[in-house]
Amino acid sequence: MAEQQTNVAVLGGGSFGTALASIAADNGARVRQWMRDETLVKQINQEHRNGRYLPNYAMNPAVEASADIQTVLADAELVLIAIPSKAFRSVVQAAKAWLRPEQILVSTTKGIEQEGFLLMSQVLEQETGFSHIGVIAGPNLASEIADKQLTATVIASADSLTRTRVQQVLGCRYFRVYASDDRHGVELGGALKNIYAIAAGMAAALGMGENTRSMLMTRALAEMSRFAVAQGANPMTFLGLAGVGDLIVTCSSNLSRNYRVGYAMGEGRTLEEAVDALGQVAEGVNTVKLVCAKASEMDVYMPLAEGLNHVLFDGVPAQEMARTLMMGEQSSDVEFILPREAVQQAHRDQAPHNQTSKNQVSKDQVSKNNGGGNA
Ligand SMILES: NC(=O)C1=CN([C@@H]2O[C@H](COP(=O)(O)OP(=O)(O)OC[C@H]3O[C@@H](n4cnc5c(N)ncnc54)[C@H](OP(=O)(O)O)[C@@H]3O)[C@@H](O)[C@H]2O)C=CC1
Numbered sequence: 001m002a003e004q005q006t007n008v009a010v011l012g013g014g015s016f017g018t019a020l021a022s023i024a025a026d027n028g029a030r031v032r033q034w035m036r037d038e039t040l041v042k043q044i045n046q047e048h049r050n051g052r053y054l055p056n057y058a059m060n061p062a063v064e065a066s067a068d069i070q071t072v073l074a075d076a077e078l079v080l081i082a083i084p085s086k087a088f089r090s091v092v093q094a095a096k097a098w099l100r101p102e103q104i105l106v107s108t109t110k111g112i113e114q115e116g117f118l119l120m121s122q123v124l125e126q127e128t129g130f131s132h133i134g135v136i137a138g139p140n141l142a143s144e145i146a147d148k149q150l151t152a153t154v155i156a157s158a159d160s161l162t163r164t165r166v167q168q169v170l171g172c173r174y175f176r177v178y179a180s181d182d183r184h185g186v187e188l189g190g191a192l193k194n195i196y197a198i199a200a201g202m203a204a205a206l207g208m209g210e211n212t213r214s215m216l217m218t219r220a221l222a223e224m225s226r227f228a229v230a231q232g233a234n235p236m237t238f239l240g241l242a243g244v245g246d247l248i249v250t251c252s253s254n255l256s257r258n259y260r261v262g263y264a265m266g267e268g269r270t271l272e273e274a275v276d277a278l279g280q281v282a283e284g285v286n287t288v289k290l291v292c293a294k295a296s297e298m299d300v301y302m303p304l305a306e307g308l309n310h311v312l313f314d315g316v317p318a319q320e321m322a323r324t325l326m327m328g329e330q331s332s333d334v335e336f337i338l339p340r341e342a343v344q345q346a347h348r349d350q351a352p353h354n355q356t357s358k359n360q361v362s363k364d365q366v367s368k369n370n371g372g373g374n375a
């Protein structure tokens with residue numbers, strides 16, 4: 001529980017920003033929430049309801065909404081930024097004149113900026129140069145938080161003041177906040193799982209069974225952690241809420257917008273139709289493109305992401321991805337115990353006449369096969 005009244009600013013009037021603003025207010029903080037939509041500002045201040053993003057949620061009436069970013073940031077000790085990745089930098093730039101180095105800046109955004117492949121905390125660092133910077137990620141469907149379903153998240157920062165203040169300000173009887181100092185790993189976990197949530201939604205619409213779903217999620221975790229480790233993250237982070245925790249919820253729930261985009265495509269809709277019908281952000285659509293380009297540049301094997309990328313952007317039918325799911329290399333289960341290279345070497349050593357074994361399909365063959373493969 002908050003020990004003293006803290007001034008909190010939330011930038012973003014979407015579903016997650018609204019849920020976090022209300023949690024902080026429930027917890028005794030003085031909360032101001034910024035959004036650009038004046039009609040929504042009026043509705044939140046008069047009806048204590050965000051009719052566009054969380055229409056059935058009775059917000060804490062103490063949350064004060066405003067379209068004036070200067071007013072919202074005045075006196076804020078903690079600033080939570082819940083703006084989709086495509087607009088994140090421009091909003092930080094608009095806020096910059098009123099930010100101060102002693103403030104704690106926390107991104108809640110699970111996405112990647114195309115230019116430079118930057119995560120949002122890196123954008124915050126670039127734009128401000130401040131030292132109290134953190135990220136929040138975890139299995140946090142906003143609409144379940146709005147129902148006050150028991151929920152846990154992670155605050156990740158190298159800065160202990162950031163971790164502690166966020167735990168104090170947001171931790172309450174229905175929202176638990178665990179700490180991590182692997183900011184990069186936690187932030188990558190939140191961004192990467194959106195890719196696999198789309199694939200899981202597609203698999204569900206295609207009628208795949210529970211074994212398939214479990215395989216997909218577990219191999220997704222292998223792929224995510226492989227990529228994150230190549231980017232300098234700690235693989236153990238993926239055992240936590242921001243890794244396996246967030247992956248489970250978004251690959252299982254129709255409340256996840258990324259899952260819903262995949263489901264709609266599995267039912268035969270185009271990407272454009274699926275995204276238009278959603279009317280909110282599905283970060284995974286952009287993330288899969290950026291991650292595949294980065295993985296190819298770094299030579300990281302990511303067949304699930306590559307397969308999805310082909311379905312989303314190259315017109316490959318979803319059914320084709322499912323078929324090729326079974327044709328990739330049969331490699332190591334947990335490669336941090338048995339490295340992939342060791343399995344591949346054993347196959348090479350034991351193949352008759354040093355031919356590629358029958359069950360072992362090379363990376364080249366997998367990518368030729370319409371981009372699908374087993375992670
Ligand atoms: N919703 C969830 O369950 C969770 C979401 N997240 C992450 O939080 C981030 C924000 O998501 P969420 O709140 O759900 O998003 P929503 O799509 O619900 O809302 C987006 C908000 O950002 C605003 N916005 C978009 N572009 C701009 C812009 N150029 N300038 C100013 N404001 C802008 C929108 O304003 P307007 O209405 O005027 O367009 C809206 O207030 C995402 O990265 C998401 O991954 C993380 C955990 C859970």
Ligand SMILES: O=C(CO)COP(=O)(O)O
Pocket residue numbers: 110138139140141142194197246249250255256257258259281282283
């Ligand atoms: O990140 C989320 C839950 O943890 C929200 O997922 P979606 O963006 O797919 O709705």
